[in-house]
Amino acid sequence: MARPSPDRLNLLATGASVSVALILVAAKLWAFGTTGSVSVAASLADSGLDLMVSLGGLAAVRYAQRPPDDDHAFGHSSAEDLAALGQSAFILVSAGAIAAVALGRLFADTETPIANAGGGIAVMILSVALTAALVAFQTWVARETGNRVVLADRLHYLGDLVPNLGALAALAAAAQFGLYALDSVIALGAAAMLAIGALRIGVGAWNALMDRAAPTHMIRGIETLAEDWPGIDGFHDLKTRTAGSRVFVNLHVEIRGDLPLTEAHDIGAALRRAIVDRYPNADVIIHKDPVRTKKAPDNAGA
Incomplete structure (x- = not known):
């Protein structure tokens, strides 16, 4: 049997993520309806977010x-950032609603009992098992393909294990010891985690939409490659911008002007391949300039 291609593996990993999220949303909807637990509600909201994120992934x-088209020469990756802004707003609203209900129950004169805790426990055990299995599969795919979307989704589901385990603990404490207040406390913690995650997603998406430069370590790595590359005597005007999961790189390199055009082209092409090998999410354009003693003005020809 032929080994699946990297593209096929990435589709399998993201498809599995969507499938797991759908199963968990359905199971937790039932669990919340039968238990009334706000920690289960927090976990349900998190799974709803997972479903949106997984569909986006x-x-x-x-x-x-898909290759770029005539109307989108640089591709369509900025759509990821627009979707992420909407997701972050949804998460913040969900976190606020969960926190409000949890605080109301925590400071109420009478405790709100949790019904059918056994059924809720069974659902949360299912949730933990499916999430752990998905993370293991995504870890393998990310190692095989290096896909950033799969790797990010894997990290997101790793974080989901915490509220799932918290809801499981709250249901068990309510069933065994009648500690109903613990449900609200854990729900508040889960709401805080949701809010922090939403802000991180929103800030990252906003920065990308504003053409924020690549991370410093990536810029320095590209500079190091260019500095040490055979046949290149210097470089200038290194510019980067992020869009979704892509990083666009523009770099001017200085090559001896008396070299044959084919040889000069091969030097630049080899450097481009080296940058893409190190940073697979990079889209690199290299301009080749003859060695000059002083930098050309910004509006000079390539």
Whole structure:
């Protein structure tokens, strides 16, 4: 049997993520309806977010396999950032609603009992098991393909294990010891985690939409490659910008002017391949300039 291609593996990983999220949303809806637990509600909101993020990841992977078109010469990756802003707003509203209900129950004169805790416990055990299995599969795929979308989704589901385990603990404490207040406390912690995650997603998406430069370590890595590359006597005007999961890189390198055009081209092409090998999410354009004693003005020809 032939080994699946990297594109196929990435689609399988994101498809599995969507499937797991759908199962968990359905199971937790039932669990919340039968238990009334706000910690289960927090976990349900998190799974709802997972479903949106997973659908976005699946769409992003499929989109990434399409070539740029006439209207989008640099591709469509900024759509990921627009979707992320909407997701972050949804998460913040959900976190606020969960926190409000949890605080109301925590400071109420009478405790709110949790019904059918056994059924809720069974659902949360299912949630932990499915999430752990998905993380293991995504870890393998990310190691095989290096896909950033799969790797980010894996990290997100790793974080989901915490509220799932918290809801499981709250249900067990209510069933065994009648500690109903613990449900609200854990729900508040889960709401805080959701809010922090939403702000991080929103800030990252906003920065990308504003053409924020690549991370410093990536810029320095590209500079190091260019500085040491055979046949290149210098470089200037290194510019980067992020868009979704892509990083666009523009670099001017200085090559001896008396070299044959084919040889000069090969030097630049080899450097470009080295940058893409190190940073697979990079889209690199290299301009080749003859060695000059002083920098050309910004509006000079390439």
